[in-house]
Amino acid sequence: xxxxxxxxxxxxxxxxxxxxxxxxxxxxCFAEQGYHATGIADIAARIGIGHGTFYRYxxxxxxxxxxxxxxxxxxxxxxxxxxxxxxAVSTLEEYRAQTARIGTALAQIFSEDPRVASLLLSxxxxxxxxxxxxxxxxxxxxxxxxxYLEHGVRLGYLRADLDVEPTAQAINGMIxxxxxxxxxxxxxxxxxxxxxAIRAVMYDGIAAR
Amino acid sequence: xxxxxxxxxxxxxxxxxxxxxxxxxxxxCFAEQGYHATGIADIAARIGIGHGTFYRYxxxxxxxxxxxxxxxxxxxxxxxxxxxxxxAVSTLEEYRAQTARIGTALAQIFSEDPRVASLLLSxxxxxxxxxxxxxxxxxxxxxxxxxYLEHGVRLGYLRADLDVEPTAQAINGMIxxxxxxxxxxxxxxxxxxxxxAIRAVMYDGIAAR
Amino acid sequence: xxxxxxxxxxxxxxxxxxxxxxxxxxxxCFAEQGYHATGIADIAARIGIGHGTFYRYxxxxxxxxxxxxxxxxxxxxxxxxxxxxxxAVSTLEEYRAQTARIGTALAQIFSEDPRVASLLLSxxxxxxxxxxxxxxxxxxxxxxxxxYLEHGVRLGYLRADLDVEPTAQAINGMIxxxxxxxxxxxxxxxxxxxxxAIRAVMYDGIAAR
Amino acid sequence: xxxxxxxxxxxxxxxxxxxxxxxxxxxxCFAEQGYHATGIADIAARIGIGHGTFYRYxxxxxxxxxxxxxxxxxxxxxxxxxxxxxxAVSTLEEYRAQTARIGTALAQIFSEDPRVASLLLSxxxxxxxxxxxxxxxxxxxxxxxxxYLEHGVRLGYLRADLDVEPTAQAINGMIxxxxxxxxxxxxxxxxxxxxxAIRAVMYDGIAAR
DNA sequence: CATGAATGAGAATTCATTCAT
DNA sequence: AATGAATGAATTCTCATTCAT
Numbered sequence: 067x068x069x070x071x072x073x074x075x076x077x078x079x080x081x082x083x084x085x086x087x088x089x090x091x092x093x094x095c096f097a098e099q100g101y102h103a104t105g106i107a108d109i110a111a112r113i114g115i116g117h118g119t120f121y122r123y124x125x126x127x128x129x130x131x132x133x134x135x136x137x138x139x140x141x142x143x144x145x146x147x148x149x150x151x152x153x154a155v156s157t158l159e160e161y162r163a164q165t166a167r168i169g170t171a172l173a174q175i176f177s178e179d180p181r182v183a184s185l186l187l188s189x190x191x192x193x194x195x196x197x198x199x200x201x202x203x204x205x206x207x208x209x210x211x212x213x214y215l216e217h218g219v220r221l222g223y224l225r226a227d228l229d230v231e232p233t234a235q236a237i238n239g240m241i242x243x244x245x246x247x248x249x250x251x252x253x254x255x256x257x258x259x260x261x262x263a264i265r266a267v268m269y270d271g272i273a274a275r
Numbered sequence: 276x277x278x279x280x281x282x283x284x285x286x287x288x289x290x291x292x293x294x295x296x297x298x299x300x301x302x303x304c305f306a307e308q309g310y311h312a313t314g315i316a317d318i319a320a321r322i323g324i325g326h327g328t329f330y331r332y333x334x335x336x337x338x339x340x341x342x343x344x345x346x347x348x349x350x351x352x353x354x355x356x357x358x359x360x361x362x363a364v365s366t367l368e369e370y371r372a373q374t375a376r377i378g379t380a381l382a383q384i385f386s387e388d389p390r391v392a393s394l395l396l397s398x399x400x401x402x403x404x405x406x407x408x409x410x411x412x413x414x415x416x417x418x419x420x421x422x423y424l425e426h427g428v429r430l431g432y433l434r435a436d437l438d439v440e441p442t443a444q445a446i447n448g449m450i451x452x453x454x455x456x457x458x459x460x461x462x463x464x465x466x467x468x469x470x471x472a473i474r475a476v477m478y479d480g481i482a483a484r
Numbered sequence: 485x486x487x488x489x490x491x492x493x494x495x496x497x498x499x500x501x502x503x504x505x506x507x508x509x510x511x512x513c514f515a516e517q518g519y520h521a522t523g524i525a526d527i528a529a530r531i532g533i534g535h536g537t538f539y540r541y542x543x544x545x546x547x548x549x550x551x552x553x554x555x556x557x558x559x560x561x562x563x564x565x566x567x568x569x570x571x572a573v574s575t576l577e578e579y580r581a582q583t584a585r586i587g588t589a590l591a592q593i594f595s596e597d598p599r600v601a602s603l604l605l606s607x608x609x610x611x612x613x614x615x616x617x618x619x620x621x622x623x624x625x626x627x628x629x630x631x632y633l634e635h636g637v638r639l640g641y642l643r644a645d646l647d648v649e650p651t652a653q654a655i656n657g658m659i660x661x662x663x664x665x666x667x668x669x670x671x672x673x674x675x676x677x678x679x680x681a682i683r684a685v686m687y688d689g690i691a692a693r
Numbered sequence: 694x695x696x697x698x699x700x701x702x703x704x705x706x707x708x709x710x711x712x713x714x715x716x717x718x719x720x721x722c723f724a725e726q727g728y729h730a731t732g733i734a735d736i737a738a739r740i741g742i743g744h745g746t747f748y749r750y751x752x753x754x755x756x757x758x759x760x761x762x763x764x765x766x767x768x769x770x771x772x773x774x775x776x777x778x779x780x781a782v783s784t785l786e787e788y789r790a791q792t793a794r795i796g797t798a799l800a801q802i803f804s805e806d807p808r809v810a811s812l813l814l815s816x817x818x819x820x821x822x823x824x825x826x827x828x829x830x831x832x833x834x835x836x837x838x839x840x841y842l843e844h845g846v847r848l849g850y851l852r853a854d855l856d857v858e859p860t861a862q863a864i865n866g867m868i869x870x871x872x873x874x875x876x877x878x879x880x881x882x883x884x885x886x887x888x889x890a891i892r893a894v895m896y897d898g899i900a901a902r
Numbered sequence: 903c904a905t906g907a908a909t910g911a912g913a914a915t916t917c918a919t920t921c922a923t
Numbered sequence: 924a925a926t927g928a929a930t931g932a933a934t935t936c937t938c939a940t941t942c943a944t
Contacts, residue, residue: 609818
C-alpha cells in the first residue's frame with residue numbers, strides 16, 4: 067500500500083483508481099488524435115464509463131489535459147531525478163558515465179512509450195497557457211543541467227570559462243533534438259548513434275585537434 | 276516593379292495583394308490565438324473583408340494554414356540559403372565565422388517577428404499531418420548542416436572521426452533549443468550569450484583540456 | 485401494450501416516442517415547406533426540442549427525410565397490403581369490388597392526410613437518389629397490379645389478350661392521376677366520380693358498343 | 694426571319710439569343726442536377742458568360758426556372774396542339790388514329806429529350822408555387838382531353854354515359870404513368886407496348902366479353 | 903454591357919457541459 | 924454516484940445577389 071492510498075476507504079480508493087484511469091485514457095487519446103480532435107466522450111468510452119461521469123472527476127476538458135501534462139512531466143522529472151546527483155560526480159570520467167546514464171533514462175521514457183513525445187509535441191498547440199507551460203518545462207531543465215556543469219567547473223574537470231547557463235541550454239537543445247529525431251526514426255541503433263554524437267560534441271567539440 | 280507583379284493588371288495585383296494580406300492576417304491570428312481558437316471570421320475581420328471573401332482566396336481553414344506555414348518555411352529557408360555555401364569555407368576560422376553568420380540570420384528571423392516561433396511551436400498541435408510536416412522540417416535541416424560537416428571533415432579542419440549525420444542533428448538541436456529559449460527571453464544579450472555558448476560547445480566541447 | 489413498446493424501460497419508450505415525434509414533425513415540415521426550405525431548426529422547434537437534440541436521433545438531414553419517406557411508403561404499402569389478395573378473387577364482380585376497395589383505401593390515405601401527397605409529389609426534387617427512389621416506388625406497384633390481372637386472365641374473367649404488364653402500368657397511371665387530382669380538389673364527391681370513371685374505363689372502355 | 698426577331702436591331706437580336714442560351718443551359722443544369730444543386734455560376738459557365746451577366750437577363754434564380762418551365766410547357770402544348778383538333782374527328786376509327794398520333798407526339802417529346810421528364814419530375818420539389826404550377830399543368834390537360842371525349846359522345850362514337858371530365862383525368866393519368874415508366878425504361882419497344890395497352894384499355898376495357 | 907470580386911444571410915453540424923433520473 | 928439525454932453556442936462553409944470597374 068503506497069502512501070497515497072493509505073488510510074483511504076474502499077470507495078475513496080476506487081475513486082482514485084478511476085481518476086487515474088481517466089488520466090491514462092486521456093493521455094492515450096490526446097497523444098493519438100491530438101487535444102482538439104479528442105472528445106470527452108472518446109476518453110470516457112475508452113474506459114467504459116459514461117461521459118457524464120467524467121465531470122465527477124475533472125472540471126472540464128482543460129482540467130484533464132492539465133493533469134495529463136502535469137502527470138507526464140512529473141514522471142519525466144522523477145525518472146531524471148533518480149539519476150540526478152551532481153555532487154556524486156567528481157571526475158570527468160564519472161561525469162561522462164553519468165551523462166550516458168541520463169541519456170539512457172530519457173531514451174527509455176520516450177521510446178518505451180511513444181505517447182510521451184507525441185503529447186509533448188502537440189501540447190504547445192493547445193492554447194496560450196499550455197504553450198507557456200511547455201516553454202517553462204524546457205526552461206526548467208536548464209538549471210538542472212547547469213548544476214552539473216557548475217559542479218564540474220568547480221571541481222575542475224570542466225572548462226573554467228564555461229558560460230554555464232547558456233551552455234546548459236545548448237546541451238538541453240541537443241537532447242530535445244534527439245527526442246524529435248527519435249519520433250521520426252525510433253530505431254535504437256539510430257538513437258544510440260545520436261546519443262554518442264551528442265556526447266562527442268559535448269566533450270570534445272567537432273574541431274580537429 | 277518586382278518579378279511577381281510584372282505584367283499583371285491592376286486587378287490581378289489587387290487580388291495578389293489581398294491574398295497576401297489574408298496570409299499575413301492568418302499568420303498573426305494563428306500565432307496569437309492558436310489555430311483552433313482562430314475562426315475564419317477573425318482572419319477576415321482583421322483585414323476588414325467579409326468572411327465569405329476569404330473563401331474566394333482559400334479553399335478552407337486547412338488550406339490557409341498550409342499556406343501560412345509553407346510561406347513561413349520558405350522565408351526561413353531563403354534566409355538560411357543566403358548564407359548557405361559549404362564549399363565557400365575552407366578553414367576552421369572561416370567555418371566559425373560562417374556559423375556565426377547563420378546564427379545571426381536565424382536570430383534575426385525569430386527575434387524580428389515573434390509570430391514565427393509562436394506559430395512553429397504550436398503548429399505541431401494542429402493535426403497529424405501538420406505534426407508530420409514539422410518533424411519533416413526539422414529533419415530537412417539535418418542534411419543541410421551535415422553538408423557543412425562533411426566538407427569540413429574532407430578538408431581536414433573538422434575531426435576525421437565525426438559521425439556526420441547524428442552530429443548534424445545534435446547541432447541543429449542546439450539551434451532549436453536557442454529558438455525556444457529566445458521565445459521566453461528575447462533579449463539580444465541572452466541570445467548572443469547562447470549563440471556563443473553553442474559555438475563554444477561545438478568547437479571545443481566542454482571538457483577541460 | 486403494443487409489440488414495439490413491450491419490454492422497454494420508461495426511458496427507452498420516451499426515446500422511441502421522441503424519435504417518432506421528430507419523424508412526424510419532419511413529415512409536416514417537408515410537406516408544408518418542402519425539403520430544401522426546411523431547416524433542422526424548424527423541425528426541432530416544432531416539437532420544442534433543441535436542434536442539437538435532433539442529431540441524437542438522426543445522422544443528418546438526409547437521414548431524416550429517408551426515414552420520413554420510408555415510413556410513409558411503409559404505411560401506404562401496409563394499407564394496400566390489407567386489401568391485397570389476388571387469389572381471393574374469382575369473378576369479375578368480385579374483382580370490381582376489390583378494385584373499389586383498393587381505390588377507397590388509397591383515397592383514405594391521401595385524403596385523410598394531405599401531407600402524404602404533398603411530400604410524395606415534392607420528394608422527387610430532393611436529389612437524384614430520391615428521384616430514383618420515387619420512380620422505383622411507382623415501378624414497384626406494377627407487378628402488384630399485374631398479379632391481379634394475371635389472375636383474372638387465367639380465370640377467364642379478364643381478356644385473354646391482355647398485355648399484362650403494360651396494362652398494369654396504365655391502370656396505375658390512372659391511380660396516380662387520381663392522386664394528383666385529389667391534391668387540387670380533395671372533395672370526396674370528385675374523388676368518387678373519378679374513381680368510378682377509372683373503373684368504367686377499366687372494365688368497359690370508352691367506346692360505344 | 695421569324696416574327697419574334699423581326700424588326701430588331703442586331704444588338705437586340707444578340708440579346709434575345711443570349712437569353713435563349715441561358716434558358717437552354719439552365720434547362721440542362723436543372724434537369725441534370727436538380728434546381729437546388731444548380732448554381733447560377735453553373736448555368737453561366739455552361740455557356741461561357743460571367744455569372745454576373747446572368748442577372749442582366751433574368752431577375753434571379755427563381756425567375757429563370759420559371760422561364761425554363763414555361764418554355765417547356767409551351768413546347769409541349771405546341772406539340773400537342775399540332776395534333777389537337779377535336780372537331781376534325783368524326784368516327785371511332787379516326788379517333789383511335791388521332792389518339793395514336795397524340796401518343797406518338799408525346800413520346801417523341803419525352804424520348805427525344807430526356808431532360809424534359811427529368812425537369813418536370815423534380816419541378817414539384819422546387820417550392821410551393823412551382824408545385825402548384827405542376828398540378829395546374831396536369832389539370833390543364835383535362836379539358837383538352839375532355840373536349841375530345843365530349844365531341845365523341847356528341848357524335849355517338851363514344852359511350853353516351855361517359856362522365857367526361859373525370860374520364861379525361863383518368864386517361865391523362867395513364868399518359869402520365871407512361872411518361873414515368875419511360876424514364877425508367879426508355880426502350881421504344883416498351884413505350885410502344887405501353888401505348889398500345891393504354892389504347893386497348895381506353896377503347897375496350899380489360900373485361901372479357 | 904459584361905464581368906467577377908465582394909458580401910453576408912443562412913444552414914448544417916459538432917461537442918463541451920449540465921442536470922434530471 | 925453514475926449516467927446519458929438534452930442543449931445551444933460556436934464554427935465552417937455555400938451561394939444568390941450586388942455593384943464597382
